[in-house]
Amino acid sequence: MSSQNAPLKAPEVGISGKKIVYDKDGKPCRTCNSLLDFQMVTGKISPGAAVKAQQKLHQDPQSSTDFPPDVEQIGRSSWTLLHSIAATYPEVPDSQKQQDLKQFLKLFGNFYPCWFCADDFKSYMTKNEPKVSTQEDFGRWLCDAHNEVNVKLGKPKFDCNFWRRRWKDENE
Amino acid sequence: MSSQNAPLKAPEVGISGKKIVYDKDGKPCRTCNSLLDFQMVTGKISPGAAVKAQQKLHQDPQSSTDFPPDVEQIGRSSWTLLHSIAATYPEVPDSQKQQDLKQFLKLFGNFYPCWFCADDFKSYMTKNEPKVSTQEDFGRWLCDAHNEVNVKLGKPKFDCNFWRRRWKDENE
Known part of the structure; x- marks a missing residue:
């Protein structure tokens, strides 16, 4: 042969x-x-x-930028959106809002365009149920989820004490 | 005085x-x-x-890029995510998937970080119900929704015949 x-x-x-x-x-x-x-x-x-x-x-x-976005661009964009959602989520949301956010995150995991990233995100959510009872809780939960991906990609971890300064208000 | x-x-x-x-x-x-x-x-x-x-x-x-994202960065990121979701949405989704996508878009409108943009998006969805029965339908519906915003911002409209080439496969 x-x-x-x-x-x-x-x-x-x-x-x-x-x-x-x-x-x-x-x-x-x-x-x-x-x-x-x-x-x-x-x-x-x-x-x-x-x-x-x-x-x-x-x-x-x-x-x-004029090509269909690749895994990195989709990743960056999605973290930008999710952290900004955390930054504008009510400080003390009512129970309907909390349920809605859980549902949104579940659907986000189902529709995320990169299948193996989506699998990782869904498995993270199974092990670490989203904390949605306050803005602070959700902002930190999301920061931890992002750090889990940072570690997998060999990127430095972000100090989650500063999530508000990075994603909400640069003066906090 | x-x-x-x-x-x-x-x-x-x-x-x-x-x-x-x-x-x-x-x-x-x-x-x-x-x-x-x-x-x-x-x-x-x-x-x-x-x-x-x-x-x-x-x-x-x-x-x-290290400041909390502003309205333009949030907008760009969100379109990137949404169009990429369209690009990976099944060509012929089952009815559960269609319902899920409608629900996702509704929650997306509720959680979108810029309130007046969210109001515009929700009002667009009320007048133009999301088309979710095929990938092609959803890709075009989303392209039209994006164009409505382009016009509001004084940006050029995108020719939606090319949505797949721009967001899914540059060779289509």
């Missing part, structure tokens, strides 16, 4: 250094990988071009 | 050229204005410094 006839092996790691994530049908997941990893693994660009583009992206993070 | 004793009038327009939005308690709304408008109207920076910072922001849009 000549090596030329061997099927191409699907790459396991992208140029970002992260594992390539596949959908359940075996195709690379558009919303679970960085754009460049996805483009490389689907053969749209060569590994060499991907490395160059990755360097350019570091210098100019705006350069890919 | 000397003019020195007259109360300071709350500004109506910010340096962004947009109307300043106030919360129902009369205070400037942190999540409904641009960061610089909010800083200026709350006296954190002078109008002159705000104009300079606005120019800097145009040159380097990343320069304010």
Whole structure:
């Protein structure tokens, strides 16, 4: 059997250094990988071009904004929205509002565009029930959830004592 | 009555050229204005410094990323999330999924961090019931909803025939 006839092996790691994530049908997941990893693994660009583009992206993070958002852009956007929701959630919400927030988080987990991120979020919520009884409780719960992801991605943890200053009011 | 004793009038327009939005308690709304408008109207920076910072922001849009997100950042993030949800919504969802999406959009409208944007979104949904029976229907409905906001903000409308290319697969 000549090596030329061997099927191409699907790459396991992208140029970002992260594992390539596949959908359940075996195709690379558009919303679970960085754009460049996805483009490389689907053969749209060569590994060499991907490395160059990755360097350019570091210098100019705006350069890919007109492409469908990748896993990182979706992640950043979603944390921005969720933390801002915490920042405007009532200090002392009534029970209807608390139920609504729990329901919103559950549906958010079901609709989140990156399936493996969604699985992680749902499993975090099973182990750590969302705390929704005050704004402070929810802001801290969310900060802890975000930190769990930070650790998984090798990013520094955020000191949750400062969640309000970061997401609500820079003077607090 | 000397003019020195007259109360300071709350500004109506910010340096962004947009109307300043106030919360129902009369205070400037942190999540409904641009960061610089909010800083200026709350006296954190002078109008002159705000104009300079606005120019800097145009040159380097990343320069304010560690502040609590303003109305524009929350808006961009939320559209990114919503369009990505459309891009991964099943092509032909079952009735449970359709109900869930309607419920998610309703709660999204209730929790959206900028109250006047949320009011607009909810009123759009009342007049234009979300179309959730296929991915294509939802993607177009959302694109139309986004365009309604684009028009309000004086931004160009997006051609919704291309929603998949913009938000799902750049090769479609």
